[in-house]
Amino acid sequence: MRYTLSLIGILAFIWLANSGLYTPLLLTFGLLSIALVLLLARRMQLVDRESQPLHLATALPGYYWWLFRKIVQSNLQVVSCVWRSLFGNRDAAISPIHMRVRTNLRTDLAKVLYANSITLTPGTVAVELDGDEILVHALAADGIEELRRGEMERRVGALEE
Amino acid sequence: MIEQVVWLLSGCALALGCFFMLSGAVGLLRFPDFYTRMHAAGVTDTLATFLILGGLMLLAGWSLALFKLGMILLFLFFTGPVASHALARAAQHSEWKLPALKTRGEQGGATEPPTAAADVAEADALNTDRV
Numbered sequence: 001m002r003y004t005l006s007l008i009g010i011l012a013f014i015w016l017a018n019s020g021l022y023t024p025l026l027l028t029f030g031l032l033s034i035a036l037v038l039l040l041a042r043r044m045q046l047v048d049r050e051s052q053p054l055h056l057a058t059a060l061p062g063y064y065w066w067l068f069r070k071i072v073q074s075n076l077q078v079v080s081c082v083w084r085s086l087f088g089n090r091d092a093a094i095s096p097i098h099m100r101v102r103t104n105l106r107t108d109l110a111k112v113l114y115a116n117s118i119t120l121t122p123g124t125v126a127v128e129l130d131g132d133e134i135l136v137h138a139l140a141a142d143g144i145e146e147l148r149r150g151e152m153e154r155r156v157g158a159l160e161e
Numbered sequence: 162m163i164e165q166v167v168w169l170l171s172g173c174a175l176a177l178g179c180f181f182m183l184s185g186a187v188g189l190l191r192f193p194d195f196y197t198r199m200h201a202a203g204v205t206d207t208l209a210t211f212l213i214l215g216g217l218m219l220l221a222g223w224s225l226a227l228f229k230l231g232m233i234l235l236f237l238f239f240t241g242p243v244a245s246h247a248l249a250r251a252a253q254h255s256e257w258k259l260p261a262l263k264t265r266g267e268q269g270g271a272t273e274p275p276t277a278a279a280d281v282a283e284a285d286a287l288n289t290d291r292v
Contacts, residue, residue: 083187123200135259
């Protein structure tokens with residue numbers, strides 16, 4: 001029930017923020033479309049814990065903040081690689097590598113969060129998620145080393161508890 | 162006074178965003194293969210869009226446009242990794258498939274050398290859905 005309510009809330013917010021016109025006619029259309037989307041989502045059985053991780057709501061902002069700083073950091077690294085490859089030796093600037101990284105995360109949601117975080121940080125891309133192994137391609141070996149050290153994994157794991 | 166500061170900040174954010182966009186584009190042209198190019202595209206995906214949208218948000222002030230820009234940012238951050246992952250997975254099923262766990266270039270000294278048997282098992286596992 002609370003997943004349905006939160007879906008209604010999110011959809012209503014998106015409609016109101018995007019329309020900007022608050023005449024009765026348009027608000028009625030808004031209500032109708034929310035009802036339609038809700039009906040479709042219920043029939044497709046999409047309204048559940050996985051599509052709306054409400055239990056993460058309190059912990060997520062902190063994780064996003066950490067991830068954002070990580071993203072800025074790795075952006076700077078990749079950009080320095082780009083300019084070094086332009087002005088210096090093209091092959092010395094980067095050393096692409098790919099490797100399977102093992103993860104201890106149990107739930108699908110945590111694994112997807114982890115893999116998406118890896119992809120979101122430039123310099124590392126999660127190519128394949130297979131059981132408890134993630135195939136990661138990285139621009140340099142230290143990107144994978146950092147994943148191996150497992151700080152990101154620990155933080156994702158802490159979210160789920 | 163405050164207005165000028167906001168303008169200055171948004172100008173800086175926009176200029177930095179342009180610089181990162183340009184860097185991503187240069188990387189896209191300079192990097193040697195598909196996967197490395199994807200990393201370069203990741204720069205334009207994340208920090209560059211964040212800076213440009215952030216700069217525009219500063220200019221927008223407290224209005225509906227602010228929320229809309231924020232929502233664009235949110236959707237980009239959610240859909241970006243999904244698109245990258247779809248691309249990488251698609252490449253796995255093409256001629257650019259990553260060779261079974263060997264490092265290209267000799268710099269990756271941190272890897273344990275893969276044995277022949279592990280290589281074969283790896284390739285089999287990767288190819289199950291191709292046959």
